[in-house]
Amino acid sequence: MNFDYLFNTQLDALKDEGNYRIFAELERQCGAFPKAKCHDDESPDEVTVWCSNDYLGMGQHPKVRAAMQEAIDRCGTGAGGTRNISGTNHEHLLLERELADLHGKEAALLFTSGYVSNWASLSTLGARLPNAVILSDSLNHASMIEGIRHARCQKVIWEHNDPEDLDRKLAALPANATKIVAFESVYSMDGDIAPIREIVEVAEKHGAMTYLDEVHAVGLYGPRGGGVAEREGLMDRITLIEGTLGKAYGCMGGYVTGSAALCDFIRSFASGFIFTTALPPAVAAAARTSIAHLKTSDIERMQQRRQVARLRQMLDQKGIPHLENPSHIIPVMIKDPVKCRMLSDILMREWGIYVQPINYPTVPKGTERLRFTPSPLHTDAEIEHLVEALTVLWKQCAIAHAVA
Numbered sequence: 160m161n162f163d164y165l166f167n168t169q170l171d172a173l174k175d176e177g178n179y180r181i182f183a184e185l186e187r188q189c190g191a192f193p194k195a196k197c198h199d200d201e202s203p204d205e206v207t208v209w210c211s212n213d214y215l216g217m218g219q220h221p222k223v224r225a226a227m228q229e230a231i232d233r234c235g236t237g238a239g240g241t242r243n244i245s246g247t248n249h250e251h252l253l254l255e256r257e258l259a260d261l262h263g264k265e266a267a268l269l270f271t272s273g274y275v276s277n278w279a280s281l282s283t284l285g286a287r288l289p290n291a292v293i294l295s296d297s298l299n300h301a302s303m304i305e306g307i308r309h310a311r312c313q314k315v316i317w318e319h320n321d322p323e324d325l326d327r328k329l330a331a332l333p334a335n336a337t338k339i340v341a342f343e344s345v346y347s348m349d350g351d352i353a354p355i356r357e358i359v360e361v362a363e364k365h366g367a368m369t370y371l372d373e374v375h376a377v378g379l380y381g382p383r384g385g386g387v388a389e390r391e392g393l394m395d396r397i398t399l400i401e402g403t404l405g406k407a408y409g410c411m412g413g414y415v416t417g418s419a420a421l422c423d424f425i426r427s428f429a430s431g432f433i434f435t436t437a438l439p440p441a442v443a444a445a446a447r448t449s450i451a452h453l454k455t456s457d458i459e460r461m462q463q464r465r466q467v468a469r470l471r472q473m474l475d476q477k478g479i480p481h482l483e484n485p486s487h488i489i490p491v492m493i494k495d496p497v498k499c500r501m502l503s504d505i506l507m508r509e510w511g512i513y514v515q516p517i518n519y520p521t522v523p524k525g526t527e528r529l530r531f532t533p534s535p536l537h538t539d540a541e542i543e544h545l546v547e548a549l550t551v552l553w554k555q556c557a558i559a560h561a562v563a
């Protein structure tokens with residue numbers, strides 16, 4: 160039997176739409192961030208990465224690397240088991256304590272990724288709590304959507320970042336419902352930030368729990384990198400704060416923080432926590448070092464902000480439209496999947512600039528974009544080079560008219 164035609168029919172449809180994903184084959188160069196070797200035949204050997212989620216370059220920080228190396232020499236590579244069966248390492252507990260402290264919570268629970276932490280936690284809460292109803296922001300990340308789907312409880316979608324709509328939808332629910340309001344702080348595609356205070360107030364008014372994904376904010380916002388809720392002084396009013404160790408902290412893994420009972424509940428009932436090998440102890444050690452560093456060091460955040468402002472200002476000078484937002488994410492809207500892919504290809508091949516096209520289903524059709532994330536390690540010269548390339552392409556391509 161040959162099943163490949165079944166696979167290829169759907170792949171061909173994806174290619175026709177311009178939404179087929181092509182991954183750039185990179186080799187990150189430690190110490191040269193944001194430069195990477197590029198293994199694609201048609202591209203220069205070295206490119207500047209403009210779309211990394213290693214927002215502060217912490218994945219190459221000397222202290223973080225040293226912590227990982229030291230822990231490998233001490234503990235070896237893998238955890239050796241699931242958390243339940245021999246895999247709970249001292250390093251996991253040290254990291255969980257660090258995370259609880261970061262968010263001012265009683266406890267934290269580690270997962271192998273942020274995706275798994277959202278999926279496992281939301282599905283467990285929704286499935287186990289009596290008469291659970293999850294109220295989900297309409298632009299929530301795929302990991303939350305999948306977790307909610309798996310919970311098989313009632314789900315209500317509220318308008319993105321709209322506390323009034325949330326208020327109406329909460330008011331319509333029966334009194335005996337256990338209500339869970341799930342949302343993010345920084346939305347990574349538009350770079351907008353949720354009105355957390357208003358959302359928390361609406362949730363409190365209706366006796367609802369709050370579940371906040373701070374994946375794109377931890378390490379970056381708040382005096383100790385605790386996220387937007389820390390910056391706004393709201394951490395203690397949020398039931399559960401979720402985050403990742405894979406983005407600004409430059410490592411890998413995900414977590415939730417909250418009361419001791421909440422974390423114990425998820426620990427005890429979430430299949431995605433229990434039935435998988437624990438994170439390597441060295442990853443936990445590196446992540447803890449990265450978190451501890453960013454709790455006291457502000458230099459990285461300050462320099463990142465400077466470079467973000469600089470890129471925005473230079474794009475404005477050249478009349479290249481980008482979405483205004485209060486975060487570190489700069490989306491340049493292309494609004495066409497084929498053009499978006501084409502621009503990305505030209506930037507890579509002719510300019511040594513790597514920015515992945517963001518197409519459907521990551522964003523809605525017609526809102527395709529290039530999404531730039533300047534780091535503290537992008538130099539002024541690299542920013543100028545990027546803006547020059549975009550200016551030239553903007554003049555050449557018909558997009559100028561489509562966007563104007």
Ligand SMILES: *Cc1c(COP(=O)(O)O)cnc(C)c1O
Binds near residue numbers: 272277412413
């Ligand atoms: C990336 C992302 C996640 C998943 O985190 P990983 O650690 O990469 O699995 C969760 N939520 C949001 C909003 C994300 O963008």
